[in-house]
Amino acid sequence: GNSVTQMEGPVTLSEEAFLTINCTYTATGYPSLFWYVQYPGEGLQLLLKATKADDKGSNKGFEATYRKETTSFHLEKGSVQVSDSAVYFCALSDPSEDSSYKLIFGSGTRLLVRP
Amino acid sequence: EAQVTQNPRYLITVTGKKLTVTCSQNMNHEYMSWYRQDPGLGLRQIYYSMNVEVTDKGDVPEGYKVSRKEKRNFPLILESPSPNQTSLYFCASSSLGSRGLMSSYNEQFFGPGTRLTVL
Numbered sequence: 001g002n003s004v005t006q007m008e009g010p011v012t013l014s015e016e017a018f019l020t021i022n023c024t025y026t027a028t029g030y031p032s033l034f035w036y037v038q039y040p041g042e043g044l045q046l047l048l049k050a051t052k053a054d055d056k057g058s059n060k061g062f063e064a065t066y067r068k069e070t071t072s073f074h075l076e077k078g079s080v081q082v083s084d085s086a087v088y089f090c091a092l093s094d095p096s097e098d099s100s101y102k103l104i105f106g107s108g109t110r111l112l113v114r115p
Numbered sequence: 116e117a118q119v120t121q122n123p124r125y126l127i128t129v130t131g132k133k134l135t136v137t138c139s140q141n142m143n144h145e146y147m148s149w150y151r152q153d154p155g156l157g158l159r160q161i162y163y164s165m166n167v168e169v170t171d172k173g174d175v176p177e178g179y180k181v182s183r184k185e186k187r188n189f190p191l192i193l194e195s196p197s198p199n200q201t202s203l204y205f206c207a208s209s210s211l212g213s214r215g216l217m218s219s220y221n222e223q224f225f226g227p228g229t230r231l232t233v234l
Contacts, residue, residue, distance in 0.1 A: 004157070036225075043119070043205055043225035044158075089157060101146065101209075102173055103223060105157030 002027045006090050006106035013080055013113050021075040021109045023064075023090035031094035033057075033066055033073040034103065038087040047075075047088070080113045087111070117142045119226035121206050127232045128196055136191045136229050138206030145211040147189040148173070148223070149181065152203040161204075164189055165211075196233040204229045 007022040025031065032051045036044040048057030053068035062077045073090060090106040119140045128134055140147065148163040150173075160173030164183040178200055180192040189208075193200060206226040 041227075043227045044207075045225070046222050049222070091157075101221075102148065102160040102163065103150075103158070103207075105159075107155050107157045 002031065002092060002094050002104050004090050004092055004104055004106040006088075006109050009087075009108070009110040011109060011111050013111070015082055015113055015115055016079045017113075019075070019077040019080045019084075019111070021088055021090075021111070023073045023075065023106060025071050025073065025090075025092050027071075027092060027094045029094045031092040033064070034091045034093070035062070035064055035073070035075050036089040036091060036105075038089065038108070040086070044089065080111070082113045082115055085111055085113045117224070119206055119208055119224050121204075121226040121229050123229060124227065125230050127234065129234050130197055131195050134193050134196060134231075136193075136204060136206075136231070138189045138191065138226060139187050140189075140206075140208040140224070141187065142208060142210070142224065143186065144208035144224075145186070146209040146221075146223075147183070148207045148209075149179070149189070149191050150205045150207065151175065152205060152228075158205065161191070193231075196231075198233050200231065201233050202231060204231060 003026045005024050034049045035047040037047045038044050048059040050057040050066035056065045064075045087108045087110045089108045091103040122137045145166045149161040150158040152158045159175050162181040164170045207223040209221045209223045
């Protein structure tokens with residue numbers, strides 16, 4: 001079946017440091033890939049997405065490239081800010097497996113950025 | 116403002132006492148879904164609905180019921196809550212697109228979450 005694996009957190013960085021959060025996936029079809037962010041006390045918000053191989057999603061300085069050959073969708077940001085502190089979820093949607101259109105999530109990675 | 120709302124945001128209850136968590140969206144979305152979030156497990160789908168009067172089980176439906184009598188509302192019902200249902204619950208909604216089809220890349224919009232504790 002489909003699954004998503006994320007690196008364990010928490011990830012603690014100083015402000016302006018470079019961020020990478022690793023995400024790999026297993027899918028039977030041709031999934032779409034997402035990064036969602038959850039700020040403290042809030043629901044999930046879509047950060048970026050990619051719908052086919054080699055697509056690059058980007059938003060708010062974050063980027064992730066859909067790599068079919070390595071089944072990866074790593075999240076990167078060149079210079080993090082304190083306001084980026086949150087939990088980040090990698091997710092996929094692959095309706096070829098069933099018809100539920102559910103998002104399959106990784107376990108989440110907590111990012112803490114220190115001033 | 117386009118949004119998904121959930122109520123209550125926090126609930127502490129006791130085993131066996133029936134409860135309902137409400138979910139409402141104002142975006143005229145056909146698709147709605149419930150997830151639960153548990154540490155180390157990410158979010159897992161409980162139930163989903165493709166439209167009014169159309170509901171189906173997700174990955175972890177045991178102990179839950181849903182209904183979809185109106186397009187905007189999708190309540191989650193726990194008939195006899197147990198401690199293993201202590202969790203953070205999220206409702207989500209999405210459109211089906213212009214052809215009335217769900218696309219794998221349609222964004223799902225999430226509510227703020229309901230933290231449920233069952234003693």
